[in-house]
Amino acid sequence: MVYIGGEGKPVSDAAKHCPFCELPARSDADALIISRGELAFAVLNLYPYNPGHLMVVPYRHVGDYTDLTAAEAAEVALFTQRAMAALRAATRPQGFNIGMNQGAVGGAGIAAHLHQHVVPRWGGDMNFMPVIGHTRVLPQLLSEARDQLAEHWPRA
8 A cells, every 4th residue: 555655756856855865875675676786776666467577777877878887787787697696596597677767657666767677577476366356476585685685695
């Protein structure tokens, strides 16, 4: 219900109202940050589709993929690869959904700050709960998932 009610969503496109801009000032455990790079970081999604659903986010407040610098795009790509490696080591998914929703009409919940989703998938992971009950069942606390993925995050 917090998600549906829009709690924590920015009230404008300004960086001062952006949760992704505020996260890096907090501790990794408190913000659910898995790893920090020079230009991007990986963080668990507060409203995950599946256990281990994380996002790769550039530090710079930018909403469009074409506005990333070459270095930012390279680090987002590198962190996406590392996220997949960490998830494979920690939870052994059978596949992944990876992608960005661009703009509000494209499905971006926070359209003003680019973020790439990395969603681990398993055969049969979509059951009756999300389809009929409009509810997801996650067998792991977010803090436990963050610790597990941080432990398996590949080091440079």
